[in-house]
Amino acid sequence: MAEQKKPTPVKPKKTTAVSESGERRVVLSAKTDPLAFLQEEKQKLTEEIEKAQETDEALKAQLTKKEEPVSSEFTVNKSRKAANREAEQAWEDAKKQMAQWSENSSFDWLRDDPNDEEDEEEGIPISRARRQPISPAQRRNRGYDRTKQILAVCLIFVAMAVSVGGFLFDKLDLVQFDDGVKTEVKPTDTSLLDEAAAITEEELKGLEFTNDYPMLPKGEVFRDPDVINILLLGTDERTTRFNTNARSDSMILLSIHTRNHTVKLVSFERGTGVPILEGEYKGQYDWLTHCFRYGGANLVMEEIQACYLLDCGHYVRTNIQAFMKLIDVVGGVDIYLSDREADYINHWYNYRYATNHVKEMSIRDELHAVGVGKNHLNGATAMLYARCRALDNDFGRMKRQRIVMQAIFNQIKDLSIPELNNLLNTMLPLIQTNFSRGELATLVLEVPEIISSDFETMQLPESGTFGKMSGMEGRSLFAPDFERNAADLKAFLYG
Amino acid sequence: MENKVQNNYPTIIVHGFLGVCEGKYNYFNYIFRYFGGFTGDVVKSLNKRGYEVYLPGLGAFAPVWDRCCDLYAYIFGGTVDYGKVHSEKYGHARYGRTYPGVLKDLGTPGDHAKVNLVGHSFGGPTLCLFSSLMQQGAQDEIDGTPADELSPFFKGGHGDLIHSVTTLNGTNSGTTLVEMLPRSVRNGIQFGINSVIAATGRSGFAKVIDFKMDEWGLTVDPDEATEGFQNPLDLKDLIKKNSQSDENMFHQMSVEYSRQLADERYCMSPTTYYFAQRCVRTHPNKKGKHNANLTNTMPLFDLTAPIIGRYTNKSMGIDESWFPNDGMVPLPSQGAPYNMPSVDYYDGIKVEPGIWYNMPVTDNDHESMVGMFVNNDKTDNRFEKIIKAFQYLPDA
CATH class of the missing domain: 3.40.630.190 (LCP protein)
Structure with a gap:
C-alpha cells in the first residue's frame, strides 16, 4: 500500500487590502490552513477586546471621578464662573452683532486709525517711548513743521507776555502816582508842628554845640547806572489818606545794585538840621522831616541830594x-x-x-x-x-x-x-x-532780588560826625559834618 | 436710523478762544486760519468737496452771550441785538454790527430747513447757549423788553431749526487751567487782552485783525477804523468794565462759570442731536498723574497738559478723572455740559435727538483737532466725516 503523504503545513499567506469604504480586510490566499489562521485571528481579536475593555473602564473611572459629590461652596463658585463665562460670551456675541450692525449702518464717527503712525506711541510707557527709534521715513512723515511750531509758540508767548503785562499794569493802576508837577513850597504855620516830635534833651546830651551852620559838601552828585536809589518815605498821617501837612518821620534809602545783586538800606535822621533850599523859609535851618511839610517829597529829595551828594530822584511814600x-x-x-x-x-x-x-x-x-x-x-x-x-x-x-x-x-x-x-x-x-508805570513795571524785575537779599544798613549822620545847634524858631537840630557823611555814604553805596 | 442720506443741511463751524476767522478784511485770516493753520483751510476744502459750510468770525475774546447774538445775526442777517436787559446790566451798547445773513431762508423746506452747528473749544459753550436760546429764549429779556423791541432770538421757539450741535474739545464745563487761577488773576489777564484790543481796535490794525468787541467800545467796524493806535490807559474804564464783570471771556472758561451758565440757561431741544467729541493727548505716569504724549503734541501743551493732569479741587468735585486732557481742556469737561442728559456713544447705539452723546475719545491735542500744525488732508477728512454723519441723521 502506498504511504499516504501527510500534508505539509503551510503558513497561510495573507495580504491586506483596503475596501472602498476604507475598511481594513484580510484576504487569505487559497492555500492557507484555515483553522490555524482562525485561531490566530481569534487570539488577536481577544487581545484587542481586552485592551478596549481596559480603556473603557479607565474612561468610566474618569467620568465617575468627575461626578463625585462636591462641596456647596465649590458648586456656587463654579456656577458663578459659568455665569460669568456665559455673560462674557453673550457680550462678545453682542459686540459682534453691533459691529455687524455698525458696518451696515451709514452713521459713522471719528475714530483713531490703528495704522496711523501718530498713534503708535499710545500706551507705551514714557521711559520706553523716549527710546523709540525713529526712522528717517517716520521723521519725514511726522506731519509737523518745526518752524511752524516755533512760530506758534512764539506767538503764544507774546500773547502770554502781553497778558502778564496787562495784569501788571492793571495792578500798577492802583498806585497813587505823583503827577510830576513840583509841589509848591508854601508858607506853613510852623506853630502847628508838634512839640512831641522834638529832639529830647536826652538825645542831645553830650553833643557839642556849634554856632556855625554846617556847610553843604562840594563836588558832583555821585551816580552809578547800575544802582537804583529809592527813597522810602513814611509820613505821619494817622489815616490811610495822604495829606500835604504831613512830615516824613521815616526816611530810608533803598539802594539796589543791579550788577552786584546787593541791597542796602540807609536811614536818615529826621532831626538832622538842613538848610531849607526853597520857599519862604529858604536859607533857614530846620529838621529834615519838616521839609516834607514845606515842599513835599521833592524838597526832601533835593535836601538829601544836596546834603549827601546822593543821586536820588524817586520816592515811594506810605x-x-x-x-x-x-x-x-x-x-x-x-x-x-x-x-x-x-x-x-x-x-x-x-x-x-x-x-x-x-x-x-x-x-x-x-x-x-x-x-x-x-x-x-x-x-x-x-x-x-x-x-x-x-x-x-x-x-x-x-x-x-x-x-x-x-x-x-x-x-x-x-x-x-x-x-x-x-x-x-x-x-x-x-x-x-513819582515812578512812572513803565519804570515801576521794570522795577518789578528787581523784586525777587530785594526779597531774597540780606540788607546791609547804615544811618546818617554817622555817630561822632555831628554836634547840635539851634535852628528855626529855636528848635534843637543835629548839626552834621555833611562833607564827611557824604564821603562815607559814597563809600558804602558805591564801594 | 435709515441707511441712506437723509439731508444735505448746511454746517456752521464756530471757533473758540483766540479765534480770528471770517471778517470784512481780516488779513490775519489769510495767513493763519483757526481751522487749518498756516497751510490748510478746512472750510474752503469742504466747500470744494460740495458741502455748504460757513465759518463766522465771532469775537476772539468776546463773551459767550455776545458771541451767540453775533452768530444769530450772522445766520439770519440784520443788526446784532445784544438784548436790552443784558446790555443795560453790563453797561455796553445794545446794538452791534449789521450782517447780510448767510442763511436768511433757514427754516424753509429743502436743504435749508435746518442747520448743523459745530463748535471747537469755547465754541462749545457758545453753541450750547445759542441752541438753548433758540429753543427757549431768554426770559429776562422777554420780561424786560417792550414786545415790539424784542429780538426774535430771545423769544425762543426756534430749536427745531438746529439739526445737530457738535462740540469738538469743547470747554463745555470749563477748563481747570482757568479754574485754578484766582478771579483777580483772570480779570487781570482779560484786562491785558482788552488793553491790546483797545490799543488796536480803532486803528488801521482792525483791518488786519478784527477782534470784534464793538459793543464794549473797544473796537469799531474796520471800515470806520480811521484813528491811530490808542493809549489803552485812556480807555481804562472801558477795558475794566469788561474785565471785571462776569462777561470776561477768560473767566467764562472756568468750571465755576460754565456750571453756573449751564444751570441758568442751558436746555435740550427734542429735535436736535447733540454730540460731544472728546480728545486726549496725555498718558498717566506711575503715580496716576497725566503728562503729554511725547510725539506730535504742540509744545505749549507739553507745559499745560501736566498742569491739568495734576489739578484737583475737592470743593468743585474735580478729582483724578479730570487728569486726562487734550492740553487745554480736561476730558470730563469736553463731554456733555453740566447736568445735561447724556450717554456714552458706542457702536450700534441708536442715535436719538434730545440727548448728548459723549463720542469715542480720539488721540488729538486741542489744536491738532482743528488742523493747526498737522496734515491738512487728515483734518479735512475728519470734518467731512462729521458732516457726512449728520447727513444720515433723520429729522426728528
Whole structure:
C-alpha cells in the first residue's frame, strides 16, 4: 500500500487590502490552513477586546471621578464662573452683532486709525517711548513743521507776555502816582508842628554845640547806572489818606545794585538840621522831616541830594496806617525783643509818647502781649515797636524800623500767589510814588532780588560826625559834618 | 436710523478762544486760519468737496452771550441785538454790527430747513447757549423788553431749526487751567487782552485783525477804523468794565462759570442731536498723574497738559478723572455740559435727538483737532466725516 503523504503545513499567506469604504480586510490566499489562521485571528481579536475593555473602564473611572459629590461652596463658585463665562460670551456675541450692525449702518464717527503712525506711541510707557527709534521715513512723515511750531509758540508767548503785562499794569493802576508837577513850597504855620516830635534833651546830651551852620559838601552828585536809589518815605498821617501837612518821620534809602545783586538800606535822621533850599523859609535851618511839610517829597529829595551828594530822584511814600496794614497782610512779622523793648510794648501806657500814639491810632484793642526773645507781632504791635524812641533815641528807632522792614521782606518770601495778589491789592492803593508805570513795571524785575537779599544798613549822620545847634524858631537840630557823611555814604553805596 | 442720506443741511463751524476767522478784511485770516493753520483751510476744502459750510468770525475774546447774538445775526442777517436787559446790566451798547445773513431762508423746506452747528473749544459753550436760546429764549429779556423791541432770538421757539450741535474739545464745563487761577488773576489777564484790543481796535490794525468787541467800545467796524493806535490807559474804564464783570471771556472758561451758565440757561431741544467729541493727548505716569504724549503734541501743551493732569479741587468735585486732557481742556469737561442728559456713544447705539452723546475719545491735542500744525488732508477728512454723519441723521 502506498504511504499516504501527510500534508505539509503551510503558513497561510495573507495580504491586506483596503475596501472602498476604507475598511481594513484580510484576504487569505487559497492555500492557507484555515483553522490555524482562525485561531490566530481569534487570539488577536481577544487581545484587542481586552485592551478596549481596559480603556473603557479607565474612561468610566474618569467620568465617575468627575461626578463625585462636591462641596456647596465649590458648586456656587463654579456656577458663578459659568455665569460669568456665559455673560462674557453673550457680550462678545453682542459686540459682534453691533459691529455687524455698525458696518451696515451709514452713521459713522471719528475714530483713531490703528495704522496711523501718530498713534503708535499710545500706551507705551514714557521711559520706553523716549527710546523709540525713529526712522528717517517716520521723521519725514511726522506731519509737523518745526518752524511752524516755533512760530506758534512764539506767538503764544507774546500773547502770554502781553497778558502778564496787562495784569501788571492793571495792578500798577492802583498806585497813587505823583503827577510830576513840583509841589509848591508854601508858607506853613510852623506853630502847628508838634512839640512831641522834638529832639529830647536826652538825645542831645553830650553833643557839642556849634554856632556855625554846617556847610553843604562840594563836588558832583555821585551816580552809578547800575544802582537804583529809592527813597522810602513814611509820613505821619494817622489815616490811610495822604495829606500835604504831613512830615516824613521815616526816611530810608533803598539802594539796589543791579550788577552786584546787593541791597542796602540807609536811614536818615529826621532831626538832622538842613538848610531849607526853597520857599519862604529858604536859607533857614530846620529838621529834615519838616521839609516834607514845606515842599513835599521833592524838597526832601533835593535836601538829601544836596546834603549827601546822593543821586536820588524817586520816592515811594506810605504812612503809618499803611505800614500797619502791610504787616497784617503779610501775616505779621517775627521780631526779637530785648527785655526793655518787651516791657515798653507791654506797659506802653507808662510812656507818654506811646500813649499818644495808641490813642491817635485807636489801636489799643489790637495790641498784644509780648515776651523777651522772638515774637510774632501784628501790625499795631510792630508799629509801636518801630516808633519807640523812649528807650534810647531816634537812632535806636531808625534801627528798629530797618529791622521791621527786613522782617516784612522775610515774610513776603513765603507768601503764596493768592496771598501776594492780596498784598498787592491791599497795599498798592496806599502807596504814592513819582515812578512812572513803565519804570515801576521794570522795577518789578528787581523784586525777587530785594526779597531774597540780606540788607546791609547804615544811618546818617554817622555817630561822632555831628554836634547840635539851634535852628528855626529855636528848635534843637543835629548839626552834621555833611562833607564827611557824604564821603562815607559814597563809600558804602558805591564801594 | 435709515441707511441712506437723509439731508444735505448746511454746517456752521464756530471757533473758540483766540479765534480770528471770517471778517470784512481780516488779513490775519489769510495767513493763519483757526481751522487749518498756516497751510490748510478746512472750510474752503469742504466747500470744494460740495458741502455748504460757513465759518463766522465771532469775537476772539468776546463773551459767550455776545458771541451767540453775533452768530444769530450772522445766520439770519440784520443788526446784532445784544438784548436790552443784558446790555443795560453790563453797561455796553445794545446794538452791534449789521450782517447780510448767510442763511436768511433757514427754516424753509429743502436743504435749508435746518442747520448743523459745530463748535471747537469755547465754541462749545457758545453753541450750547445759542441752541438753548433758540429753543427757549431768554426770559429776562422777554420780561424786560417792550414786545415790539424784542429780538426774535430771545423769544425762543426756534430749536427745531438746529439739526445737530457738535462740540469738538469743547470747554463745555470749563477748563481747570482757568479754574485754578484766582478771579483777580483772570480779570487781570482779560484786562491785558482788552488793553491790546483797545490799543488796536480803532486803528488801521482792525483791518488786519478784527477782534470784534464793538459793543464794549473797544473796537469799531474796520471800515470806520480811521484813528491811530490808542493809549489803552485812556480807555481804562472801558477795558475794566469788561474785565471785571462776569462777561470776561477768560473767566467764562472756568468750571465755576460754565456750571453756573449751564444751570441758568442751558436746555435740550427734542429735535436736535447733540454730540460731544472728546480728545486726549496725555498718558498717566506711575503715580496716576497725566503728562503729554511725547510725539506730535504742540509744545505749549507739553507745559499745560501736566498742569491739568495734576489739578484737583475737592470743593468743585474735580478729582483724578479730570487728569486726562487734550492740553487745554480736561476730558470730563469736553463731554456733555453740566447736568445735561447724556450717554456714552458706542457702536450700534441708536442715535436719538434730545440727548448728548459723549463720542469715542480720539488721540488729538486741542489744536491738532482743528488742523493747526498737522496734515491738512487728515483734518479735512475728519470734518467731512462729521458732516457726512449728520447727513444720515433723520429729522426728528
